[in-house]
Structure formats: C-alpha cells, structure tokens
Amino acid sequence: MASVGLIGLGAMGTALGEALLRQGHNLFVWNRSAGKAASLIASGAQLAETPMQVVSSTDLTIICLVDCAAVTHVLDGVVGLDGRTVVNLTNGTPEQARGIADTVALAGGRYLDGGIMAIPPIIGTPHALVLYSGDEAAYRSHRNTLEALGTAEFLGADAGLASLLDLSLLAGMYGLFSGVIQATVMAKAGNVPARQFSKLLTAWLQAMLLSVDDISARLDDHRFGQATSPLAMQLVAMENILSTSRQMGIDPGLIEPMARRIRQRVQRGGGADDISAIGDEISSSGSAVAAQ
C-alpha cells in the first residue's frame, strides 16, 4: 500500500486518516496541535515534526485545514518536491486553488485540488463524493488511494474547477436550507410542530427537485419563455409569503432577495418568464431584458 501524508487532523482530516488506515495505507501525519494525532497514532500512523517532513517524504500528501490561508502557511517555503503530489482538500476559492497549484508547481510538485461533498461520518464510503481538478496524470497515479476517501470524480485540468463546483454545490445546499428554515419557522408560528411539517416539506421539495433539469436546460439555452408557472403568478405567492411572514413576526430576510429579483423581472416585462430567468438576472452575462 502507498505511504500517504496527511496535514490537518481536524474533524475532516481525522476522518480522512481513519479511512486511509482502514485501507491499509501507511500514514504520516502532522497537525498544528499535535495532541489531535493521538487516535491515528494509536491506529498505526506516524507523527511528523513538521509539515515539510510530510510533504518531502511521501509520494502523496493530502492537506485538509480550516482554510487556504492555513494551507499557504504550512506550504510556505516548500521546495524540492521532485514530482510528489499534493492534494488540497481544504474549502477555498478557485483563485486560491490556482495560487497554491502555482506554489506546488514552482517547488517541482504535482497539484490536485479537491472539494469534499461529504461530512466526516461518511468519509470512506461510496456516499462520500470528492471532486478533483488539476494534474490529471497525478490523479490517475493516485486514484486508487484517493478512492479510499469515497467516490472520486476528476473534473478537469483547471486547478480551480473543483473549488468552483464545491462552492456551487454548497450554494445550492444553503439555498435549500434557507428555504427549509423559513418554511419551518412559518409553520411553527402557526403552531404546527416542525417534525409534523417536515413530512409535508420533504415530499414537496422532492417533487420540486424534478424541476432542476428544466431550469438547467433553460439556463444553458437562455430560454425563459413559455413558462408552466409564469413569474407574474409566482410573484403573487411570493408577496403573500413576505406579508404573512411579517404579520407573524417572522423576518423574511432569507427569501426576500428572491422576491426582489422576481419583482424586478416582472416589472420589466418578464411576467411570462420561467423562474430560471432569475439566473439571467444575477449572472454577469445576464440580459436585463425579459425573454422574447
């Protein structure tokens, strides 16, 4: 089995280490607070004195820290990687990923950026999805090891792509959570227990997820007319949500930005447009005029 370096033993880093040990890999770890390495050392991992010791003595080093500033800090001064691979699984921006890729390349290493679409308890299972981008040869060389962490998907050569899609998927998740929280607080304000309401909400949201493909196709095609549920009709419901929330003493702040965008589109003649037209409103290349 490969010898793998792991820098960062927080909640996620520890889960990554446990999955690698379960797959029989030799693990060489470092964490700023060395005490967090105790459980992995008890399971057979070795503790390095410095992050450089990890990076310079393993063919594959995985970094999973709180943010990319920390990654840049631990890689400060890195040299002599001689083709070794660094995989950064820290949440960051595409720009940060490309900057760290440059740092690793300048030190003679190969870089993969990754986005972990999973929580620690499911790491090491097929339910964990990890998105990768960057050096494809490095990905192919280490794919078997990386698949110890969960289902691996390589997106392309742009080191920033995995971070972009990680952040995009998280944006979708937070949009969903915003709606779930707003909806549940409204129901509770009407004395409907959240546990009871969640059955209705879950079924409704699962049905609405069937719209994702149509919204995606419309955004690809820039095709917003002939809506099944035109924005003019949806605006009525949206205004009712806002007024009812306020009457019940609930801050509509989680959903108000969407209402504002729908109102703007309708006021500019987009009343017959599909909800996907809001994507047109917010994207830099969006046309500020209603669909023809």
Ligand code: FVH
């Ligand atoms: N946990 C989760 O559910 C999510 C799932 C999706 C992916 N995220 C991302 O994974 C990265 C690490 O998250 P984490 O949950 O492991 O975070 P913590 O438990 O807070 O551990 C943070 C580690 O970072 C180390 N660290 C912080 N600052 C520095 C620094 N300046 N220099 C070196 N290391 C630093 C910290 O060390 P210590 O505090 O133990 O000494 C931890 O090892 C993250 O990008 C998530 O967005 C997790």
